[in-house]
Amino acid sequence: MSRSSPTDRDLVLSRLLGPAGPELSCEECFDQLDRYVELELVGADADCAIPGMREHLEGCSACAEDRDSLRQLLLSEASE
Numbered sequence: 477m478s479r480s481s482p483t484d485r486d487l488v489l490s491r492l493l494g495p496a497g498p499e500l501s502c503e504e505c506f507d508q509l510d511r512y513v514e515l516e517l518v519g520a521d522a523d524c525a526i527p528g529m530r531e532h533l534e535g536c537s538a539c540a541e542d543r544d545s546l547r548q549l550l551l552s553e554a555s556e
């Protein structure tokens with residue numbers, strides 16, 4: 477008699493997945509990437525300004541690479 481009720485399991489699952497926040501597509505990510513990196517570089521709260529971006533970058537290596545190269549670009553421009 478150790479059958480757990482579906483309701484409990486759904487609750488655990490939804491906690492694991494977190495709140496249903498906005499999920500960025502790669503296209504939306506790309507649109508916001510400039511702003512996100514600029515905010516990061518000036519030390520602003522980029523995650524608060526663009527919700528869902530960090531989650532997308534953690535799950536999407538292609539966009540994470542774009543972010544890294546854009547950051548390098550901005551940093552090299554700033555040092556000239």
Ligand SMILES: [Zn+2]
Nearest residue numbers: 502505536539
């Ligand atoms: Zn992506």
